[in-house]
Amino acid sequence: MARILIIYGSTDGHTARVAEKIGAHLRGLGHAVTLYQGDRIPSGTDINAFDAYIVGGSVHYGKFQSYVGAFIRTHLKALKSKPSAFFAVSGASSSGAQGRIEAETFSTPFLAQLNWAPARIEQIAGAFPFTRYAFWKRWMMQYIVRRAGGEAHARKDYAYTDWERVERFALEFAASIAR
Ligand SMILES: Cc1cc2nc3c(=O)[nH]c(=O)nc-3n(C[C@H](O)[C@H](O)[C@H](O)COP(=O)(O)O)c2cc1C
Incomplete structure (x- = not known):
């Protein structure tokens, strides 16, 4: 059993649903999942106390929520030292494999400028x-x-x-x- 932290950005609510679904699947496997929207992390949360991290956000006008970037920047050391993954929710990803390639043009520079290369990056079609x-x-x-x-x-x-x-x-x- 691992303690997994999921941090997500969501402007219109759909990425929140995706994050909750990911959390539900992980809980179904017996993991202890903590899930917060990135701009509503309770103060005093010990980010280092988790065994693994999933961070996600949605694309609006080509950009992810700035608080998602801020979380990654602030906790880069923890993200790099333990298993971690990123998921991106976008309209572009709704156009099949070609759309997911297009969606990478948002996530690739976003993660590169944060100097974070998670082992797994998932492109997910939005709403x-x-x-x-x-x-x-x-x-x-x-x-x-x-x-x-x-x-x-x-x-x-x-x-x-x-x-x-x-x-x-x-x-x-x-x-x-x-x-
Ligand atoms: C104002 C606005 C701008 C958007 N811009 C983009 C975009 O540049 N590229 C893209 O692929 N999807 C874009 N989308 C689609 C969103 O990524 C999609 O609606 C997603 O499900 C939003 O997630 P959220 O509900 O968690 O905010 C945009 C949506 C809105 C409402």
């Missing part, structure tokens, strides 16, 4: 909850999604996440800790 966006955000996201060839009805929410992929990522991470 477009149009009904929950405010007017201008919805209008703009519809424009962007349609321009990329996607469907974008204002009264529909779209979720492209491959939950089996999320499960595989969690199980493979657990297996890498056990080795």
Whole structure:
């Protein structure tokens, strides 16, 4: 049994769901999982007290949440000294293997400038909850999604996440800790 810390960034809530799912799979394997949104880590949390780390964030205008970067920068030593992985949630990843390659153009420079090279980096397709966006955000996201060839009805929410992929990522991470 390992103590695993999951830290995630989420602007519209979907990456929170992905992180929770990863946590649930790890708990199902008997691990003790602690999960926080990166800007809501309780003060006094001893980051070094964990055996392994998973950090994730979502892409908005090509960038991850700045607090995710701040967490990585602050705790780089711990992340480098124990098993760790990164997952990136994006719209780009919803376009299959080619989309995941495109999504790497966000995560690769982000992690490189933080000088962090986790053993595992997973690209996960995100969601477009149009009904929950405010007017201008919805209008703009519809424009962007349609321009990329996607469907974008204002009264529909779209979720492209491959939950089996999320499960595989969690199980493979657990297996890498056990080795
Ligand atoms: C304002 C906005 C900008 C976005 N920009 C990008 C982008 O540059 N590239 C991309 O692949 N996906 C982009 N997305 C898609 C998000 O990554 C996707 O909606 C993801 O599920 C958001 O996760 P969250 O709900 O945890 O914030 C954008 C979404 C929004 C709402």
